[in-house]
Amino acid sequence: MKIAIVCYPTFGGSGVVATELGLELARRGHEIHFITYSQPVRLALLSPNVHYHEVNVPEYPLFHYQPYELALSSKLVDMVKLYKIEILHVHYAIPHAYAGYMAQQMLKDEGINLPMVTTLHGTDITLVGNHPFYKPAVTFSINKSDFVTSVSQSLKDDTIKLFNIKNEIEVIPNFIEINKNTKDSGEPCQRSVMAKEGERIITHISNFRKVKRIPDVIKIFYNIQKEIPAKLMMVGDGPEKEKAEKLCEELGIEDKVIFFGNSNEIDKILCLTDLFLLPSETESFGLAALEAMACSVPVISSNSGGLSEVNFEGISGYLSDVGNIEEMAQNALRILKDDDTLNKFKENALSVAKQFDIKNILPLYESLYQKAINKY
Numbered sequence: 001m002k003i004a005i006v007c008y009p010t011f012g013g014s015g016v017v018a019t020e021l022g023l024e025l026a027r028r029g030h031e032i033h034f035i036t037y038s039q040p041v042r043l044a045l046l047s048p049n050v051h052y053h054e055v056n057v058p059e060y061p062l063f064h065y066q067p068y069e070l071a072l073s074s075k076l077v078d079m080v081k082l083y084k085i086e087i088l089h090v091h092y093a094i095p096h097a098y099a100g101y102m103a104q105q106m107l108k109d110e111g112i113n114l115p116m117v118t119t120l121h122g123t124d125i126t127l128v129g130n131h132p133f134y135k136p137a138v139t140f141s142i143n144k145s146d147f148v149t150s151v152s153q154s155l156k157d158d159t160i161k162l163f164n165i166k167n168e169i170e171v172i173p174n175f176i177e178i179n180k181n182t183k184d185s186g187e188p189c190q191r192s193v194m195a196k197e198g199e200r201i202i203t204h205i206s207n208f209r210k211v212k213r214i215p216d217v218i219k220i221f222y223n224i225q226k227e228i229p230a231k232l233m234m235v236g237d238g239p240e241k242e243k244a245e246k247l248c249e250e251l252g253i254e255d256k257v258i259f260f261g262n263s264n265e266i267d268k269i270l271c272l273t274d275l276f277l278l279p280s281e282t283e284s285f286g287l288a289a290l291e292a293m294a295c296s297v298p299v300i301s302s303n304s305g306g307l308s309e310v311n312f313e314g315i316s317g318y319l320s321d322v323g324n325i326e327e328m329a330q331n332a333l334r335i336l337k338d339d340d341t342l343n344k345f346k347e348n349a350l351s352v353a354k355q356f357d358i359k360n361i362l363p364l365y366e367s368l369y370q371k372a373i374n375k376y
C-alpha cells in the first residue's frame with residue numbers, strides 16, 4: 001500500500017508512535033510518505049520505501065497566525081496526486097484530521113477518493129481538543145474520518161464522554177519493538193558512568209509539562225534516597241524543568257539528580273535504569289512506561305487514564321492515586337529492596353511489554369487500511 005502519515009515530528013509520544021509505525025510498515029514493503037513540518041526525530045531516511053515531504057508555511061506579515069492547516073492540506077493534495085497515495089493516516093486530531101478532511105474534499109473534486117484513518121493520542125482529546133475553542137472542529141473531523149482509532153480503552157471512553165461521536169472507535173494500543181536495544185547497540189550497559197556500586201538508578205522521561213507532575217517525581221525520589229543509595233536521571237525538556245532543578249536544590253539532592261535534556265539515546269539510558277517513575281495527572285497510554293518495560297524496567301506510575309492498561313499492578317510495577325507520593329515511594333522501595341525482588345519485577349516488566357510487540361499490533365493497522373481502501 002502507499003500510505004501518507006501525518007504527525008508531529010517532535011519527541012512526543014504521538015510522533016514517536018507514528019514514526020515507528022511508518023518505519024515498520026516500510027520494512028514490510030509498504031511505501032510510506034511522512035508529511036509534516038520537519039523531519040520526525042526518530043526518522044532516519046535510509047530506506048527506499050520511506051519518503052519525507054516537508055510542509056512549508058511561508059511567513060507573511062498580514063498573518064498574525066500562519067495558516068499551517070492550509071499548507072498541510074495543499075501539500076497532501078499535491079503528494080497524493082504525485083505519488084498515487086492510497087490512504088491517509090493522521091496522528092493527533094488537531095489540526096491533522098481537519099486538514100486531512102479538507103484534502104479529501106479537494107481531491108474528491110478531481111475524482112480521487114482518499115480514505116482517512118485518524119488516530120487519537122490523548123491530549124488532542126483530554127486537554128486541548130476539549131477546549132470550547134476547538135471542540136466543534138475536533139468533533140467534526142473525528143466524525144468525518146473514515147476510521148478512527150484510539151491508543152487505549154480509557155481514551156476511547158473519554159472521547160465518547162467528551163464529544164458527540166457518531167463514528168465507531170477501534171482501540172489499537174501503542175506498541176514497541178522488543179529487542180531493539182540489544183539488536184542496535186551491542187554495547188554493554190555501563191552503569192558505573194552514572195552511579196556508584198550499590199546505588200539504584202531511577203529514571204523519568206517526558207516533555208516536562210504540568211500534566212507529568214514533575215515535582216512529584218522529585219519528591220518520590222527524595223523519599224527513596226532517604227532509605228537507600230540512589231540516583232535520579234531526568235530526561236527531556238519542557239516548561240517545568242527549571243522549577244524541578246530549583247526543587248532539587250531546595251531539597252539538597254542536586255548532586256543525586258542528573259538532568260539530561262532531550263535525548264535520542266533513550267534505549268541506552270533505560271538500559272542503566274532500575275526503576276521508572278511516571279506519576280502523571282493523566283496519560284492516555286504512557287508510551288514512556290512501555291519503552292521502559294521493554295528494556296526490563298519496572299514502573300511506578302499513577303493509575304490515571306490508560307496507565308493500568310500498560311502497567312500491571314504488582315507485576316510490572318505498582319500504580320497509585322495521582323499525587324500519592326508517599327505510597328509511590330513505598331512501592332518503589334518494595335521493588336528496589338533486594339536484587340531478587342528487583343530482578344523478578346524486571347523479568348515481569350519485559351514479559352508484559354512483549355504483549356505490545358509491534359509484530360502483534362501492526363497487522364491491526366494493515367487490516368484497517370485494507371478496509372478503508374475497500375470502502376471506496
Ligand code: GMT
Pocket residue numbers: 011012013014015017092121122123124126151174207211282283284285286287288
Ligand atoms: O504528553 C505527552 O506525553 C505527549 C503526548 C503526545 O501527543 O505525543 O502523548 C500522548 O500520546 C502518547 C502516544 O499515544 C501516549 O502514550 C501519552 O500517554 C499521551 N499523553 C497524554 O495523554 C498526556
